[in-house]
Amino acid sequence: MIAYVWAQASNGTIGRDGTLPWHLPDDLQFFKQKTLGQLTLMGRTTYDGLRKRPLPNRTNVVLTRRLDYTAPGAVVVHSKAEALALAAAHPEQDLMIVGGAQVFTLFADVVDTLYVTRLAGEVSGDVVMPPLDWDAFERVSARLVPNDDPALAHTFETWQRRN
Numbered sequence: 209m210i211a212y213v214w215a216q217a218s219n220g221t222i223g224r225d226g227t228l229p230w231h232l233p234d235d236l237q238f239f240k241q242k243t244l245g246q247l248t249l250m251g252r253t254t255y256d257g258l259r260k261r262p263l264p265n266r267t268n269v270v271l272t273r274r275l276d277y278t279a280p281g282a283v284v285v286h287s288k289a290e291a292l293a294l295a296a297a298h299p300e301q302d303l304m305i306v307g308g309a310q311v312f313t314l315f316a317d318v319v320d321t322l323y324v325t326r327l328a329g330e331v332s333g334d335v336v337m338p339p340l341d342w343d344a345f346e347r348v349s350a351r352l353v354p355n356d357d358p359a360l361a362h363t364f365e366t367w368q369r370r371n
């Protein structure tokens with residue numbers, strides 16, 4: 209499986225100042241559940257936002273063009289092809305692609321499962337989710353989670369690529 213895991217506001221915002229613009233503990237828990245034990249691929253900017261601390265108990269894979277980039281505790285790859293080859297060499301693990309926007313653009317033709325957490329409200333930010341070919345996918349589940357702040361109510365959706 210090649211999956212995307214992300215959260216987005218109703219206006220498409222996914223990031224601000226190199227990090228997430230909200231704190232949603234249950235979404236972090238969902239993210240953890242989906243990525244634990246898996247190949248967890250992210251762009252260099254997103255990884256830097258984690259202060260270059262690898263997420264524990266999963267294989268962190270960082271995509272960068274910088275040949276001299278180092279990320280102790282993570283695997284560094286330099287191209288989409290290298291990332292896909294790594295995934296092919298580890299069929300026992302799913303390839304969970306966790307952003308950011310550049311990386312979501314890059315793998316849009318090969319992703320087969322989308323895990324999106326949709327916030328009800330708009331949030332200001334500086335990075336938005338790129339367009340996806342939603343017609344190529346069908347929604348197979350949705351679970352609404354209310355919040356005291358209506359803007360932070362959110363829905364966990366799963367989409368599968370149509371055959």
Ligand SMILES: NC(=O)c1ccc[n+]([C@@H]2O[C@H](COP(=O)([O-])OP(=O)(O)OC[C@H]3O[C@@H](n4cnc5c(N)ncnc54)[C@H](OP(=O)(O)O)[C@@H]3O)[C@@H](O)[C@H]2O)c1
Nearest residue numbers: 214215223226227251252253254272273307308309310311
């Ligand atoms: N809401 C969410 O679920 C979510 C999830 C993830 C991230 N985010 C947010 O998204 C923002 C970051 O997104 P972003 O789009 O700016 O950056 P990004 O996708 O995380 O990383 C971009 C970097 O990836 C590398 N890269 C991109 N395409 C490549 C290619 N074809 N080959 C090799 N390397 C490539 C480059 O690294 P080099 O410059 O080192 O070459 C590029 O600068 C942050 O605010 C983060 O918090 C949100």
